[in-house]
Amino acid sequence: MLILSLVEARPRHGYExxxxxxxxxxxxxxxxxxxxYPLLYRLEKRGWLxxxxxxxxxxxxxxxxxxxxxxxxxxxxxxxxxxIFVEAINRITETENA
Amino acid sequence: MLILSLVEARPRHGYExxxxxxxxxxxxxxxxxxxxYPLLYRLEKRGWLxxxxxxxxxxxxxxxxxxxxxxxxxxxxxxxxxxIFVEAINRITETENA
DNA sequence: TCCAATATGTGGCTATGCCATATATAGATT
DNA sequence: AATCTATATATGGCATAGCCACATATTGGA
Numbered sequence: 001m002l003i004l005s006l007v008e009a010r011p012r013h014g015y016e017x018x019x020x021x022x023x024x025x026x027x028x029x030x031x032x033x034x035x036x037y038p039l040l041y042r043l044e045k046r047g048w049l050x051x052x053x054x055x056x057x058x059x060x061x062x063x064x065x066x067x068x069x070x071x072x073x074x075x076x077x078x079x080x081x082x083x084i085f086v087e088a089i090n091r092i093t094e095t096e097n098a
Numbered sequence: 099m100l101i102l103s104l105v106e107a108r109p110r111h112g113y114e115x116x117x118x119x120x121x122x123x124x125x126x127x128x129x130x131x132x133x134x135y136p137l138l139y140r141l142e143k144r145g146w147l148x149x150x151x152x153x154x155x156x157x158x159x160x161x162x163x164x165x166x167x168x169x170x171x172x173x174x175x176x177x178x179x180x181x182i183f184v185e186a187i188n189r190i191t192e193t194e195n196a
Numbered sequence: 197t198c199c200a201a202t203a204t205g206t207g208g209c210t211a212t213g214c215c216a217t218a219t220a221t222a223g224a225t226t
Numbered sequence: 227a228a229t230c231t232a233t234a235t236a237t238g239g240c241a242t243a244g245c246c247a248c249a250t251a252t253t254g255g256a
Contacts, residue, residue: 005191015234025186035213037236060221060234079191086184088123093103093177113203133244135205140243158203158252 001082002031003043004067004075011052011066014040040065048074099180100127101137102146102165102173109150109164112138138163146172 006017017040018031031039040063043049048071055061067075104115115138116129129137138161141147146169153159165173 002187002190005193009194013234019233021190024190028182028186029190032214033235034215034237038212058222062234082187082191084126088126089100089180092100092119092122092127093180095103096107111203117202130245131204132206132246136243156253160203 001075001078002029003039003065004048004071004078007049007065007067008072008075011064013054013062013064015062017065043071047071099173099176100129101141101163102169102176105147105163105165106170106173109162111152111160111162113160115163141169145169 002021003017006012006020012020014033014036018033018036021029021031040049040051044051044065047068049065050068051063051065053061054064100119101115104110104118110118112131112134116131116134119127119129138147138149142149142163145166147163148166149161149163151159152162
């Protein structure tokens with residue numbers, strides 16, 4: 001859901017995604033490279049992301065991932081699922097004044 | 099955090115905990131026995147829970163777990179961590195109107 | 197007699213994140 | 227010239243931990 005959300009508005013490359021996750025979470029959530037890249041491959045294999053190599057002079061090659069229509073539907077579903085999950089966890093873990 | 103929360107107010111046994119998680123989450127969150135019991139042992143080993151066998155006639159023996167002072171502190175910390183985590187995830191996954 | 201609910205328990209599989217390490221380029225520092 | 231940092235992608239192997247399937251035992255209802 002994190003990755004799909006970040007490439008929702010525009011294509012991004014792996015390194016950019018990992019930096020965004022770290023920045024926006026205030027360092028709370030970190031995605032290590034050894035998790036990130038294999039995950040990107042899985043998402044692409046599932047047809048949720050579409051990757052494209054972009055080469056520019058004076059820059060290392062980057063692989064930009066964009067959200068596929070299928071990925072967009074999955075993301076919407078994941079957002080709903082996340083909401084339901086958080087509410088469920090909160091109901092379970094609420095302090096009981098017993 | 100789920101388990102520690104559920105034994106916060108009073109001691110409960112494993113089966114009761116698993117049923118409570120399923121009920122309170124509306125079936126969203128399920129803890130299978132093969133996850134639950136090993137987890138209870140881990141929590142007891144860490145000193146967060148204290149288990150006690152209770153035998154009553156006309157009932158199968160049950161192991162009731164209560165929260166230790168150490169477990170209480172851990173639970174408070176986990177609740178804070180969960181809040182911070184959810185906020186971080188929400189910040190990352192917010193829809194961008196770009 | 198059979199079935200469902202209650203209650204605890206485990207071997208093995210699988211998914212997945214992380215450690216450590218690797219490769220490669222560019223710019224800044226020493 | 228050499229070193230360090232940031233950028234950027236990549237992978238082998240390890241550890242954690244949940245789940246499938248199965249097992250054991252008791253009580254009560256159909």
